[in-house]
Amino acid sequence: MAVNRIQNQFPQLSFDDYVDLRWKNRDKFSHYRQSEPWDPRQRQVLRWGGSSNRIFPKVGPFKENVKAPPTHRLLLRAKDNEKFEDLKDDDITGRPEREKNKIRAVQTVITDLKQGFGVSKLYKFNKTIGAGGCGFVALVDQFDLNNKYEGVLGMKVSTSSTYSVLHEGVITSIFNKAQHIIQTPQYNPDELITLPEKEAYLAALAAQTAGGARPRTPAELAIINKKPEPMDAMLMEYVPNGDLAQIIKKLNRLKDKSRTPDKVYIPNRVLWRFFLCMIRLCIGMAYPPNDRPDNQLKNYPIMETIPQDKLPRRIVHFDLDPKNTNKDDEEHRLNPVLKLADFGLTQEILPDQPDQYYEQLRNLGKTGFLAPEQFCARWDTFANNSDKIKTDFLAGNYGIHTNLWHVGLVSGALCLRYDVIDSDLRKLIAGCQAYFPVDRPTLAELEPYVLQAVQTRQYPGETDQEILDWFTKMLPPPPPPPPEPARRNITFDENYDDDDDDDDDDNNKPKPKPGAWRDSRVTPYGTPPQRGGGGGNRGGGGGGSGRGGGRGGRGATASSQSPCPGWKYRRHHRPSLVVLHMLAEEGGLRRLRRLKGLGGHS
Numbered sequence: 001m002a003v004n005r006i007q008n009q010f011p012q013l014s015f016d017d018y019v020d021l022r023w024k025n026r027d028k029f030s031h032y033r034q035s036e037p038w039d040p041r042q043r044q045v046l047r048w049g050g051s052s053n054r055i056f057p058k059v060g061p062f063k064e065n066v067k068a069p070p071t072h073r074l075l076l077r078a079k080d081n082e083k084f085e086d087l088k089d090d091d092i093t094g095r096p097e098r099e100k101n102k103i104r105a106v107q108t109v110i111t112d113l114k115q116g117f118g119v120s121k122l123y124k125f126n127k128t129i130g131a132g133g134c135g136f137v138a139l140v141d142q143f144d145l146n147n148k149y150e151g152v153l154g155m156k157v158s159t160s161s162t163y164s165v166l167h168e169g170v171i172t173s174i175f176n177k178a179q180h181i182i183q184t185p186q187y188n189p190d191e192l193i194t195l196p197e198k199e200a201y202l203a204a205l206a207a208q209t210a211g212g213a214r215p216r217t218p219a220e221l222a223i224i225n226k227k228p229e230p231m232d233a234m235l236m237e238y239v240p241n242g243d244l245a246q247i248i249k250k251l252n253r254l255k256d257k258s259r260t261p262d263k264v265y266i267p268n269r270v271l272w273r274f275f276l277c278m279i280r281l282c283i284g285m286a287y288p289p290n291d292r293p294d295n296q297l298k299n300y301p302i303m304e305t306i307p308q309d310k311l312p313r314r315i316v317h318f319d320l321d322p323k324n325t326n327k328d329d330e331e332h333r334l335n336p337v338l339k340l341a342d343f344g345l346t347q348e349i350l351p352d353q354p355d356q357y358y359e360q361l362r363n364l365g366k367t368g369f370l371a372p373e374q375f376c377a378r379w380d381t382f383a384n385n386s387d388k389i390k391t392d393f394l395a396g397n398y399g400i401h402t403n404l405w406h407v408g409l410v411s412g413a414l415c416l417r418y419d420v421i422d423s424d425l426r427k428l429i430a431g432c433q434a435y436f437p438v439d440r441p442t443l444a445e446l447e448p449y450v451l452q453a454v455q456t457r458q459y460p461g462e463t464d465q466e467i468l469d470w471f472t473k474m475l476p477p478p479p480p481p482p483p484e485p486a487r488r489n490i491t492f493d494e495n496y497d498d499d500d501d502d503d504d505d506d507n508n509k510p511k512p513k514p515g516a517w518r519d520s521r522v523t524p525y526g527t528p529p530q531r532g533g534g535g536g537n538r539g540g541g542g543g544g545s546g547r548g549g550g551r552g553g554r555g556a557t558a559s560s561q562s563p564c565p566g567w568k569y570r571r572h573h574r575p576s577l578v579v580l581h582m583l584a585e586e587g588g589l590r591r592l593r594r595l596k597g598l599g600g601h602s
Contacts, residue, residue: 003291004174006315006348009167010360018356019384025362029375032367084128084136085110105159106136109231113138117231118191119198120145126152134160139238153185154238157231168344169234175343177289179301180281182341183237192230239339247474248413265418268459269467270335271425274414276450277338278407280304283443285340286312286400306444314349314399318364320406334467336475349398351390355382358389358396371405372435373397394436401437408432408440422457 013021024040031038084106092100106128113125126139135158142150158165175181247266255264283304289295291310295302319342345364350357362374378395382388389396411429415421428450434440 004288006171006174006346008350008357009347010357013356013360015384018359021356021359022384025359026380029362029377029379032370032375033377084131085114102131102159106131109136109157109159110138112194112196116195117193119188119193120191122187122191123153123155123235129154134158134163135165135232140235152238154236155233156236157233163344164232165234165344166232168342168346169236171343171346172234172236172341174290175284175288177295177298177300177302178281178284179303180277180337180339181284182239182339185235185237187235189230192233192235193228194231197228236341237339246476250474262420265420266414267462267467267470268420268422268425269454269457269462270470271411271415271421272450272454272457273332273335274338275407275411275425275429276447276454277332278410279443279446279450281338281340282400282403282407283447285315285317285403286443288313288315306447312400316347316349316398316402317343317406318345318347318361318402319366319369320403320410334464335471347398353390355385355387355389355396358398361396361398369406369409371398371402373402373405373437376435393438397437399437400443401440404432404440404443404446405434405437422459424453 028038028040084103087103087107092103095103110125110128117123117125122143122145123140124143126141128136128138130137135156138155138157140153140155142153144150156165156168169184172182172184176183251264251266255261258264281304283306287304287307287310289298289302289304291313292307317340320340347361347364349361359379362370362379365371365374373394373396376394378392382392382395408429408431412433415426415429428441428446431439431441
């Protein structure tokens, strides 16, 4: 069976461009290792005796006359509950000009979306929920061909000329059916054609005079030759009940207000379950479910487990962002399911590549989220085009273990500040952030141990009922029910005949009754409307482990003090506190409440 591979997006650099990239990365990651901000605009080029010597001034909070750059990407946020489409010029007064321009670009696309889009109008714009430097995310209501409301989907739209979400949509579809990975529905790309572009195309085609066809104008010919193109957008599963950052902020607020702040923390049983979800989403990336022939006909979520007959794929997310939804099964009986999304930076690492290939991968990811494989000082010890990066045990050694490093980063934000957290769990999370990839536990070591902990470990004050009550308090309230769909417009055609047979001798076939209705929302191309999309199948994929294709390095031996057999805990660098997104599916809290009466262990 053919495997759907992720295409390499990096160009072949000239030698001069490669050397420039190395110098730039050397300066950038030198600052990164010292926790200093860095701005490429502060780089200088000085020429002495005809040779070029690049001087990179140190940029830091204590350097005089040097302006530190922003440490986060520009993120557009409407204040309170404002919507981007409702913002006026007065509302954005005082904001930076760059942010104003991006808001206006978002509003222009939203205006087109409000007028309608799609040849069959199966989707309707609802509202925006956020925007960034390259586009925005909106909610769209989904309807069937009878205009019956089916649910809500997320739509990610690009407003940038340099970034496209189409590549992200292709990568996300590779992991269809993975239970712990966000899903994309199957839909006709024509459903993402905006109404203004479609109407301009139809008007150009229908340009006629009263006496007959007239010559089309150059502008009309340009529209016809271009043809209506879908938006640079993708539809995806929507999981609306908040994110991990909101949970952490709420936890901190409760701790500040509590008279016993030591008792305000995420329960151990919840943390073990979240950690297991993160392990499974890493397994799903290593073994996409559709790679296995026996999963081709399954249309339901597949639990990610490690198969014994396949090798793992070296797929690295580089922007690991776990999303949270809910599924009623024994493993998630008490907690929502974490889901992974945002595959725009995901790469499948190719073997035996030149040094510049691995050098370009160093810059994928956000500040504070980069793994040691990207920022370590070993990069500076190799000569240009040394052809040694592909076999180094640390520099450029991207693989499954890189995803696990990010898992440790996410989990550490939840529990490493609290002494009441299970010491075994804390050691595993710290081990995932080991500096050397070979010192990190493997998926094969983690999965059975963490699964057993989820099923057997109990803690004082953490009964099933108390866990459910904790989720009730921490998760946002469920959204209001959707509105009733508007009445469908129906037209009548007295001459309608559904008999496609031109044989007039066949008089035995029943004739359609007068007034038989037909859909008024036909496509602009004269064909009956075909359903262009549906709810995505959520599911899961297999999993794999090993060292993720790791290359050499220091060995790890079993230890009686290790919480996980086959892996030895070592001291390493102090992990950073970061916040990643995690969303919960609509209705998940109601499912949890229905399960309150269940007993036993999860």
